Amino acid sequence: MKLRDITIRAGRSLKHAKARTLLTSLAIGVGAFTIVLSLAVGAGGRQYASNIISSNTNEHALYNVSVKQDGADSSKPKKYTDAQIANYGGYEMVLLKQSDIDKMAKVDGVNSVMPYFTIVPKYVTREGQEKYQASIEPFQSDVKLEYAAGNANGIEGDSVIIPDEYREALGFKNASDAIGQKIQIYIEKGASDPLNPELKAFEYTVVGVNKKPTVAVNGGTTLQLTSDNMKVMNNYNVQGTPAYGTYMSALVMAKDNVSTKTVQTNLDKAGYTSKTAEDLMGFIFQFINVLQAILIGFGALAVLTSVFGIINTQYISVLERTQQIGLMKALGMRRRDVGRLFKFEAAWVGFLGGSIGSISAVISGTIANPIISKSLNLGSVNLIVFEPSSIAIVIVGLVVISVVSGILPARKAAKLNPIEALRTE
Amino acid sequence: MIEVKNVTKTYGKKNNTFVALDDVSFTIPDGASVAILGKSGSGKSTLMHAISGLDKPEKGEIIIDGKNILALNQKAIDKFRSKTISFIFQSFFVQANESCYDNVSLPLEISGTAASRRRKRIEDALSAVELLDKKKSRARDLSGGQKQRLAVARAIVSNPRILFADEPTGNLDSATGKVVEDLLFGYNKNNDVTLIIVTHDPDLAKRCDVQIHIKDGKIESIEGNK
Numbered sequence: 001m002k003l004r005d006i007t008i009r010a011g012r013s014l015k016h017a018k019a020r021t022l023l024t025s026l027a028i029g030v031g032a033f034t035i036v037l038s039l040a041v042g043a044g045g046r047q048y049a050s051n052i053i054s055s056n057t058n059e060h061a062l063y064n065v066s067v068k069q070d071g072a073d074s075s076k077p078k079k080y081t082d083a084q085i086a087n088y089g090g091y092e093m094v095l096l097k098q099s100d101i102d103k104m105a106k107v108d109g110v111n112s113v114m115p116y117f118t119i120v121p122k123y124v125t126r127e128g129q130e131k132y133q134a135s136i137e138p139f140q141s142d143v144k145l146e147y148a149a150g151n152a153n154g155i156e157g158d159s160v161i162i163p164d165e166y167r168e169a170l171g172f173k174n175a176s177d178a179i180g181q182k183i184q185i186y187i188e189k190g191a192s193d194p195l196n197p198e199l200k201a202f203e204y205t206v207v208g209v210n211k212k213p214t215v216a217v218n219g220g221t222t223l224q225l226t227s228d229n230m231k232v233m234n235n236y237n238v239q240g241t242p243a244y245g246t247y248m249s250a251l252v253m254a255k256d257n258v259s260t261k262t263v264q265t266n267l268d269k270a271g272y273t274s275k276t277a278e279d280l281m282g283f284i285f286q287f288i289n290v291l292q293a294i295l296i297g298f299g300a301l302a303v304l305t306s307v308f309g310i311i312n313t314q315y316i317s318v319l320e321r322t323q324q325i326g327l328m329k330a331l332g333m334r335r336r337d338v339g340r341l342f343k344f345e346a347a348w349v350g351f352l353g354g355s356i357g358s359i360s361a362v363i364s365g366t367i368a369n370p371i372i373s374k375s376l377n378l379g380s381v382n383l384i385v386f387e388p389s390s391i392a393i394v395i396v397g398l399v400v401i402s403v404v405s406g407i408l409p410a411r412k413a414a415k416l417n418p419i420e421a422l423r424t425e
Numbered sequence: 426m427i428e429v430k431n432v433t434k435t436y437g438k439k440n441n442t443f444v445a446l447d448d449v450s451f452t453i454p455d456g457a458s459v460a461i462l463g464k465s466g467s468g469k470s471t472l473m474h475a476i477s478g479l480d481k482p483e484k485g486e487i488i489i490d491g492k493n494i495l496a497l498n499q500k501a502i503d504k505f506r507s508k509t510i511s512f513i514f515q516s517f518f519v520q521a522n523e524s525c526y527d528n529v530s531l532p533l534e535i536s537g538t539a540a541s542r543r544r545k546r547i548e549d550a551l552s553a554v555e556l557l558d559k560k561k562s563r564a565r566d567l568s569g570g571q572k573q574r575l576a577v578a579r580a581i582v583s584n585p586r587i588l589f590a591d592e593p594t595g596n597l598d599s600a601t602g603k604v605v606e607d608l609l610f611g612y613n614k615n616n617d618v619t620l621i622i623v624t625h626d627p628d629l630a631k632r633c634d635v636q637i638h639i640k641d642g643k644i645e646s647i648e649g650n651k
Contacts, residue, residue, distance in 0.1 A: 001534055001535050001537060002534070002537055002540075004540075005534040005540075009534070012523065012527070016522040016523075323518060324518075324520060326518075327518045327531075328531070328535065330477075330479060330506065330512055331506065331507060331511075331512070331531065331532050331535050332503045332504065332505070332506030332507025332508070332532075332535055332536065333503070333507070333535045334499075334500065334503045335499070335503075337535070418479050419474055419479050419480055422514065422518065
């Protein structure tokens with residue numbers, strides 16, 4: 001018997017038992033629904049996470065580059081070294097010096113090294129306005145920001161980008177009014193009297209106003225300046241203190257054609273630890289993957305349950321159609337083909353269930369997406385992303401599982417003795 | 426030619442054995458119509474099953490066209506059943522929820538006939554039993570006589586050389602039974618096909634060329650009309 005004819009006959013038998021077919025398929029459909037949806041949530045989550053990463057990090061950057069420390073026993077006295085050491089709540093950290101920065105710059109694959117400044121301004125203000133606390137950070141051209149006004153894709157000189165909230169606080173009516181205006185950032189002079197600190201105003205021109213970002217973590221509440229200006233302010237702030245000339249860590253940019261992983265290895269050889277953007281954001285992926293695995297686990301349970309459903313239904317089907325099987329065998333149908341007929345029926349059920357589940361998953365995901373995005377304030381970001389390839393894999397997988405569960409009933413059908421079968425009235 | 430030589434078939438084991446066929450031998454010439462007569466439990470059905478390769482007697486030979494079908498492997502027997510023989514049963518065994526066309530199509534699908542060549546043959550078989558107008562009707566909507574005619578169409582569509590009919594008119598009234606009988610004998614004569622009818626109806630048996638009477642697994646007598 002030809003495979004095409006078996007497939008058609010199998011489909012027709014299912015059509016004749018519509019209710020049973022539908023119910024069995026629905027059982028698989030529940031599993032397919034859960035699995036497709038969790039795959040889509042995983043895909044969407046990962047996409048969202050990599051959006052966050054690319055919005056907040058630079059793919060060429062290595063973060064938190066600092067001196068590698070041996071895991072020496074902290075309970076024993078240590079030999080003195082002339083390294084600058086910062087102590088935070090019992091955790092010691094060897095600080096970077098200019099010599100370290102220079103050394104890093106020479107490491108293979110490194111494009112530039114930017115020390116990380118831990119400077120906190122006293123306040124930010126402008127003429128005739130209130131004083132506001134603020135934090136500042138160096139501008140990174142690769143971090144995506146949405147601008148309400150101004151074009152700040154590369155800032156230079158004494159320029160500053162301010163968030164929209166500060167624009168309002170500093171008394172600019174709208175974003176474009178702020179462009180070209182000057183604001184002052186007050187920095188405390190290093191080693192000055194803590195009770196009556198000496199302050200100095202650093203004046204910068206606003207070149208951009210950025211909107212509150214939907215995915216970016218930074219840039220939302222910080223003022224951004226060039227790295228050079230950061231350094232000037234930092235030096236003013238730490239002059240005459242032990243921190244002068246040292247840095248907590250540095251930001252290393254890899255060359256365009258060199259992967260950050262390679263640079264990370266090279267830096268490690270030079271004695272510096274570092275983190276790539278993926279290292280930094282890896283926990284997000286891990287979280288998404290764990291969540292996805294749990295959801296898929298539920299789906300797999302549903303599929304497992306439906307496997308018994310298929311076996312049961314197919315057994316009943318074999319019993320019901322004993323006569324038909326007997327007739328087909330009497331007419332010379334081969335055992336293999338009788339078995340195939342029932343396996344193909346199971347395959348159809350799997351295909352139907354997979355399709356029903358996938359389609360309803362896509363429909364409910366499409367309906368849920370805007371609702372989720374709205375309630376989580378994600379803007380136009382979709383958290384549920386369906387990939388046709390993964391849906392196809394799920395359906396094919398379910399067809400295979402169904403065929404496997406159809407094996408036992410199919411074997412029973414194939415083994416039926418036609419004389420016995422035809423005797424059944 | 427069908428040669429049945431010393432066929433013995435027993436059911437059950439050891440102390441509980443039942444001899445269904447006891448050293449049965451006879452010969453059926455090609456194109457003959459043969460009635461196998463006997464009471465229920467006489468072994469007539471077992472004999473039909475043996476000749477059609479559904480059952481395997483432990484002793485003897487059944488030689489059809491020079492081949493001992495009892496010595497064939499399963500694959501060859503399946504092929505023999507699908508290409509050489511056909512069945513008609515007392516309780517029709519038509520597929521109630523399938524159309525007449527699909528019912529008749531089944532043997533051709535089993536024998537692996539190409540889809541393009543099936544249509545003509547199916548329609549010819551349905552015309553032969555005057556059911557072409559019911560082509561698309563479901564078998565469950567047919568009357569008893571129509572169902573048996575459908576079964577005849579299904580039996581002849583594969584151009585068999587031997588046609589087995591197990592009580593073909595047992596479930597029919599005499600008028601519709603007559604129609605089916607005429608169909609069977611007509612096909613037997615016009616196509617030179619061997620017709621083997623298992624029955625306990627003496628009137629039906631009389632229309633056959635040969636009557637084989639079976640009792641307790643043994644041949645009681647073989648009568649010929651010619």
